[in-house]
Amino acid sequence: MALFSLISVLFFVGKHNAFALQDVTADLFGAENHGTVAAFGDFFADKQTDIFIIREQSELVIFLADSKTPYFKPKVNITKDILPRDTVITSVVPGDYDGDSQMDVLLTVQIQKSKNTTVLIFWGNNQTLGTITVNSFNGDMIPDIFGVVNPPLTEVCYLTNRIPVWRNALSSSVKMRVPHSNAFIDLNKDFTAGDTVLENKGPTSTGTIQHCCFSMSFSHCLFLADGDGDQDHLLPVCLDAACQHSAIYLAKSGSKEWVTVLSDFQWKGTVWSFVPGKPSQPLALHFGDYNLDGFPDALVVLRNTSGGGQQAFLLENVPCSNTSCQSVGRMFHIHWDQSDLGAIQNAIMATFFDIYEDGILDMLVLSQAEGKNDLIIHALKNNFEADAYFVKVMVLSGLCFNDCPEDVKPFGVNQPGPYVMYTTTDSNGYLKNASAGQLSQSAHFSLQLPYTVLGLGRSANFLDHLFVGIPRQPGETEIRMKEWTAIIPNSQLIVIPFPHNKPRSWSAKLYLTPSNSVLLTAIALIGVCVFILVIIGILHWQEKVRTHTHTHAHTQIQWCSKCWPLPGDLLL
Numbered sequence: 001m002a003l004f005s006l007i008s009v010l011f012f013v014g015k016h017n018a019f020a021l022q023d024v025t026a027d028l029f030g031a032e033n034h035g036t037v038a039a040f041g042d043f044f045a046d047k048q049t050d051i052f053i054i055r056e057q058s059e060l061v062i063f064l065a066d067s068k069t070p071y072f073k074p075k076v077n078i079t080k081d082i083l084p085r086d087t088v089i090t091s092v093v094p095g096d097y098d099g100d101s102q103m104d105v106l107l108t109v110q111i112q113k114s115k116n117t118t119v120l121i122f123w124g125n126n127q128t129l130g131t132i133t134v135n136s137f138n139g140d141m142i143p144d145i146f147g148v149v150n151p152p153l154t155e156v157c158y159l160t161n162r163i164p165v166w167r168n169a170l171s172s173s174v175k176m177r178v179p180h181s182n183a184f185i186d187l188n189k190d191f192t193a194g195d196t197v198l199e200n201k202g203p204t205s206t207g208t209i210q211h212c213c214f215s216m217s218f219s220h221c222l223f224l225a226d227g228d229g230d231q232d233h234l235l236p237v238c239l240d241a242a243c244q245h246s247a248i249y250l251a252k253s254g255s256k257e258w259v260t261v262l263s264d265f266q267w268k269g270t271v272w273s274f275v276p277g278k279p280s281q282p283l284a285l286h287f288g289d290y291n292l293d294g295f296p297d298a299l300v301v302l303r304n305t306s307g308g309g310q311q312a313f314l315l316e317n318v319p320c321s322n323t324s325c326q327s328v329g330r331m332f333h334i335h336w337d338q339s340d341l342g343a344i345q346n347a348i349m350a351t352f353f354d355i356y357e358d359g360i361l362d363m364l365v366l367s368q369a370e371g372k373n374d375l376i377i378h379a380l381k382n383n384f385e386a387d388a389y390f391v392k393v394m395v396l397s398g399l400c401f402n403d404c405p406e407d408v409k410p411f412g413v414n415q416p417g418p419y420v421m422y423t424t425t426d427s428n429g430y431l432k433n434a435s436a437g438q439l440s441q442s443a444h445f446s447l448q449l450p451y452t453v454l455g456l457g458r459s460a461n462f463l464d465h466l467f468v469g470i471p472r473q474p475g476e477t478e479i480r481m482k483e484w485t486a487i488i489p490n491s492q493l494i495v496i497p498f499p500h501n502k503p504r505s506w507s508a509k510l511y512l513t514p515s516n517s518v519l520l521t522a523i524a525l526i527g528v529c530v531f532i533l534v535i536i537g538i539l540h541w542q543e544k545v546r547t548h549t550h551t552h553a554h555t556q557i558q559w560c561s562k563c564w565p566l567p568g569d570l571l572l
């Protein structure tokens with residue numbers, strides 16, 4: 001038994017070690033792997049993430065997660081017949097807009113080639129609006145719709161109880177770009193998103209960046225990049241109008257200085273560059289920590305500037321090895337020779353997604369095939385299995401607990417706006433911080449996940465502190481934040497912030513993921529236990545036998561000493 005365990009341990013260790021991708025498209029979608037992946041969200045309220053896919057630009061099919069292959073099955077459809085005639089779906093934002101703890105589906109559509117964007121929310125009502133962003137803007141954990149109706153004024157539409165109420169949103173007027181990449185996130189660490197709305201400015205002169213500028217070819221992403229726990233600004237840019245030269249800049253939070261973290265896009269004689277953004281394919285980096293080292297990596301689609309072919313590439317967040325990035329200490333390294341990504345021709349979009357809900361981020365890549373209207377979906381499983389750990393946190397709306405209206409599944413739905421942060425000490429005893437906002441962006445295929453996976457690196461220590469905050473009501477001063485301590489690594493937490501104004505009573509459901517390394521440890525431990533038990537058994541048995549023969553021999557000797565002289569006596 002022990003030998004068998006040891007052999008299996010060796011076998012497993014030998015099998016998984018490097019970073020490799022495996023095409024699991026057929027397992028995931030069967031033959032249904034076409035369409036544009038538009039959003040992720042738990043529609044079925046089973047705490048498993050479902051996938052929202054747009055087909056032929058005019059239909060929405062929701063693929064629900066299932067435990068049998070194919071793991072995602074098309075179950076809920078919004079067909080052409082339901083929508084007004086000649087409707088083009090431009091984006092999908094799932095969320096609970098009326099606060100009944102059931103997920104609603106918001107579509108932004110263009111009807112009959114109109115320039116105006118119409119917002120349709122799927123419970124029957126509909127509203128017209130400009131560019132939209134969903135966020136829990138008034139702090140009631142019901143996402144509201146934020147947009148431009150009469151430019152430049154932004155307005156918020158509250159839909160609590162399905163009654164639309166319009167308010168002016170921001171005191172300053174903001175010019176929104178199409179596509180925009182606005183984000184709601186907690187930049188000042190008061191655990192409240194929504195205080196900060198990033199301003200959009202028109203396209204600036206190429207090359208120099210004075211402010212946060214977002215435009216068609218400038219996209220902007222907020223994510224921690226250097227691992228100090230603060231949210232930094234990352235900006236992928238085209239440096240010229242034709243986008244022959246690209247770069248990624250980073251500004252540390254609170255700093256106005258933009259630092260180059262990637263500028264070398266040349267490999268083996270081919271110069272690659274970003275693909276200039278358009279509404280159907282905005283220029284964006286999609287973040288995820290694929291190797292769980294605590295530093296978010298990115299997926300991006302690049303274009304061969306001489307040939308025009310497009311491929312998805314993984315940008316790994318590595319220590320800075322160039323003078324240009326020394327002040328931030330990190331830079332991106334492009335995995336040029338990742339053959340599984342390279343095998344997908346004409347990639348259009350690439351994003352991270354945890355396929356098997358095991359805490360390891362896998363990848364979804366969309367590609368365009370000749371003569372097909374719909375994009376092809378490729379699912380690549382990440383077989384990364386180093387001794388690295390993670391914590392996965394999903395914050396629900398928590399508008400109800402077990403007493404949800406109409407007997408819906410408890411605890412609520414995925415929620416934009418929460419903020420998650422941890423601080424811990426790594427295996428070398430250094431403080432390590434990381435933070436992320438959940439669903440901080442929603443419009444224009446931002447494809448953010450309804451959960452946060454934070455890599456912990458190689459430290460298998462308990463996570464010292466995990467903080468979760470949610471937006472608060474305007475005018476409220478108390479921070480809505482709760483701290484959990486001593487979280488086991490590789491756990492998946494579902495945080496239920498119920499009731500919102502009493503963080504003390506928030507609860508978290510913990511799911512442990514038996515990752516291979518944990519499983520191996522368990523097997524090895526059981527093996528060792530069995531081994532020790534066997535040894536103890538043998539020793540015990542031997543002891544018993546020996547004691548028995550010993551006492552027996554002793555009596556014999558005693559008996560013998562009575563009748564025969566002992567050898568010593570003989571000698572005398």
Ligand SMILES: *C1O[C@H](CO)[C@@H](O)[C@H](O)[C@H]1NC(C)=O
Nearest residue numbers: 084120123124125126127128
């Ligand atoms: C949505 O609005 C459009 C036009 O504003 C209207 O024609 C349509 O009937 C509305 N749909 C529903 C379900 O109310």
Ligand SMILES: *[C@@H]1O[C@H](CO)[C@@H](O)[C@H](O)[C@H]1NC(C)=O
Nearest residue numbers: 032055061062074075076077
């Ligand atoms: C939804 O559409 C898919 C593919 O178009 C189809 O296979 C499925 O049966 C439809 N489901 C429903 C409930 O109509």
Ligand SMILES: *[C@@H]1O[C@H](CO)[C@@H](O)[C@H](O)[C@H]1NC(C)=O
Nearest residue numbers: 113114115116117128149150
């Ligand atoms: C677009 O919206 C504006 C302002 O709301 C309105 O005046 C105009 O008629 C709309 N255009 C179309 C084509 O619906």
Ligand SMILES: *[C@@H]1O[C@H](CO)[C@@H](O)[C@H](O)[C@H]1NC(C)=O
Nearest residue numbers: 227228229423430431432433
């Ligand atoms: C982590 O955050 C804590 C509290 O905000 C701070 O005291 C500490 O310096 C941070 N550590 C690092 C490495 O940034």
Ligand SMILES: *[C@@H]1O[C@H](CO)[C@@H](O)[C@H](O)[C@H]1NC(C)=O
Nearest residue numbers: 260263264321322323324325
């Ligand atoms: C280092 O940075 C400079 C200036 O940004 C750039 O030209 C050069 O290619 C970079 N070198 C490497 C190895 O990335």
Ligand SMILES: *[C@@H]1O[C@H](CO)[C@@H](O)[C@H](O)[C@H]1NC(C)=O
Nearest residue numbers: 268270304305306307308309
């Ligand atoms: C880029 O395109 C050029 C021209 O078509 C081609 O020769 C080159 O092999 C391509 N590079 C890669 C890496 O595919």
Ligand SMILES: [Ca+2]
Nearest residue numbers: 096100102104
């Ligand atoms: Ca709802």
Ligand SMILES: [Ca+2]
Nearest residue numbers: 289293295297
């Ligand atoms: Ca990483």
